Amino acid sequence: MPGFELIGKEEKKQIESIFQNGGVLFRHGFDNLRNGTFKVKEFEEKFAKKMNSKYALAVSSGTAALRVALATLDIKPGDEIITQSFTFVATVEAIIESRAIPVCIDIDKTLNMDPDALEKKINKKTKAIIIVHMLGTPCNVKVIKKICRSKNIALIEDTAWGIGASVKNKYLGTWGNIGTFSFDFAKTITTGEGGMLLFNDKKLYKQAAAWHDHGHENNPSVPRWEDTRSSSGFNFRMTEMQAAVGIAQLKKLEFIVKSHIKNKELITKKLSKFKNIEFREKPENSIDSAEALIFLVKNKYLAIKCRKALLKINVSTKILPEATTWHFAKHWDHMKELKLNKKNKNYLKVSNDLLARAVSIPITVNMKKNLPSQIFVALNKVID
Numbered sequence: 205m206p207g208f209e210l211i212g213k214e215e216k217k218q219i220e221s222i223f224q225n226g227g228v229l230f231r232h233g234f235d236n237l238r239n240g241t242f243k244v245k246e247f248e249e250k251f252a253k254k255m256n257s258k259y260a261l262a263v264s265s266g267t268a269a270l271r272v273a274l275a276t277l278d279i280k281p282g283d284e285i286i287t288q289s290f291t292f293v294a295t296v297e298a299i300i301e302s303r304a305i306p307v308c309i310d311i312d313k314t315l316n317m318d319p320d321a322l323e324k325k326i327n328k329k330t331k332a333i334i335i336v337h338m339l340g341t342p343c344n345v346k347v348i349k350k351i352c353r354s355k356n357i358a359l360i361e362d363t364a365w366g367i368g369a370s371v372k373n374k375y376l377g378t379w380g381n382i383g384t385f386s387f388d389f390a391k392t393i394t395t396g397e398g399g400m401l402l403f404n405d406k407k408l409y410k411q412a413a414a415w416h417d418h419g420h421e422n423n424p425s426v427p428r429w430e431d432t433r434s435s436s437g438f439n440f441r442m443t444e445m446q447a448a449v450g451i452a453q454l455k456k457l458e459f460i461v462k463s464h465i466k467n468k469e470l471i472t473k474k475l476s477k478f479k480n481i482e483f484r485e486k487p488e489n490s491i492d493s494a495e496a497l498i499f500l501v502k503n504k505y506l507a508i509k510c511r512k513a514l515l516k517i518n519v520s521t522k523i524l525p526e527a528t529t530w531h532f533a534k535h536w537d538h539m540k541e542l543k544l545n546k547k548n549k550n551y552l553k554v555s556n557d558l559l560a561r562a563v564s565i566p567i568t569v570n571m572k573k574n575l576p577s578q579i580f581v582a583l584n585k586v587i588d
C-alpha cells in the first residue's frame with residue numbers, strides 16, 4: 205500500500221528547503237525571492253525522466269489530471285468517451301465535466317477493460333478511450349493501443365494505480381497519448397493531494413499546461429501578468445509544498461513497488477494451496493505495482509465470507525468485495541449523466557459476475573512476517 209507508510213524525514217527535509225529558500229509556495233515567478241528553488245518544475249522533470257517520457261505536468265489531483273487530459277481533445281456535443289466499468293467514480297466524473305458522454309464497458313479477467321468489448325462499442329461518436337490499470341495490474345494495453353491506432357482514437361491511461369508497473373519494460377502511463385497519475389493519500393506515492401500527466405507530444409503538453417493554468421502560455425518574453433493566452437482554462441496547479449513531498453516520495457517508488465511485489469508473492473504462495481480459487485490475470489510480459497492480491501471464489505456469498513474471515517484477523521479487504529458502490533459503474537444511479545442500460549439484462553453482466561466473487565487483499569510495504577500464514581489460516585476456515 206501506499207507511500208504514506210513511508211512518510212518521513214526525507215519529505216520533511218524537502219519541505220524545509222522551500223522555507224530555507226524564501227518560502228515561495230507558487231510554481232511561477234518571484235525569482236528574486238526563491239534562490240532558484242522550483243519544486244513543481246523539479247518534480248515534473250524528475251517524474252518524466254523516471255518514466256522515460258518527454259513531458260510531465262503536475263496538477264492538483266488525479267481527477268484534475270484526467271480533466272486536463274480531456275481538455276486537449278476537441279470535444280463536441282454528443283461525443284462519447286469509453287472507459288471501463290471497474291474504476292473509481294473520478295474517471296467518469298472527469299468525462300462528465302468535459303461535456304462528453306461517458307460509456308462504461310465490461311472488463312475481462314484482468315479486471316480491466318476487455319478489448320473485445322471495446323471493439324464492439326467503438327462507433328462514429330467515440331472520441332477517446334480511457335483505460336484504467338485498476339489496483340496496479342496492467343490492462344491488455346498492447347491490444348487496446350492497437351485498436352485505438354487502427355481507428356485513430358486517442359488513448360488516455362488512468363494510471364492512478366499502476367505507477368511503477370510496466371508492460372514489456374515500458375511504464376504504464378506512457379503507452380497512451382496521455383497518462384494520468386494520482387498522488388492522493390491512498391495511492392502508491394502521495395503528496396496528500398496531487399496528480400501528474402505524461403506526454404510525448406509537445407503540442408498536447410503545451411495545450412494541457414496552458415489549460416490547467418487559465419490558458420497561461422508562460423511566455424518567457426513577458427512578465428506573467430502580461431502573459432499571452434492560448435485558450436480558456438481553469439486552475440489545477442500544484443503547489444510547491446505538494447511537489448516537495450512528491451520529489452521525496454518519487455525516490456521511494458522503486459523500493460515501494462519491489463516490496464509490494466515481494467510481499468504479494470509471499471501471500472500468493474500460501475493461497476496457491478487453494479485449488480478452488482482463481483487469481484486475477486495479468487497480461488504477458490507485465491509487471492504490476494502489486495497494490496492488491498485479487499482472487500476469485502465460486503460465488504458472491506463465499507467472497508463475503510472471505511472478507512469476514514479476514515476482518516477477524518484485522519485484515520481489511522481493499523474495494524472488493526465491499527466497496528463496489530464507489531468503484532463499479534453499475535451502481536452509479538446518482539450520476540444522471542451516466543446512462544445505465546438497466547433494461548438490458550446483459551448490461552455489465554460480465555463485470556458484475558467477476559467483481560461480486562472477487563476478494564482483494566491490500567499489500568503493504570511494512571508487512572508483518574507471519575501475515576501470509578495468518579491469512580491462509582483465516583481463509584482456510586471458509587474456502588474448501
Ligand SMILES: *Cc1c(COP(=O)(O)O)cnc(C)c1O
Nearest residue numbers: 265266267292294364386387388
Ligand atoms: C484515485 C483515483 C483517481 C482520482 O485521483 P484523486 O487524486 O483522488 O483525484 C482517478 N482514477 C482512479 C482509478 C483512482 O483510483
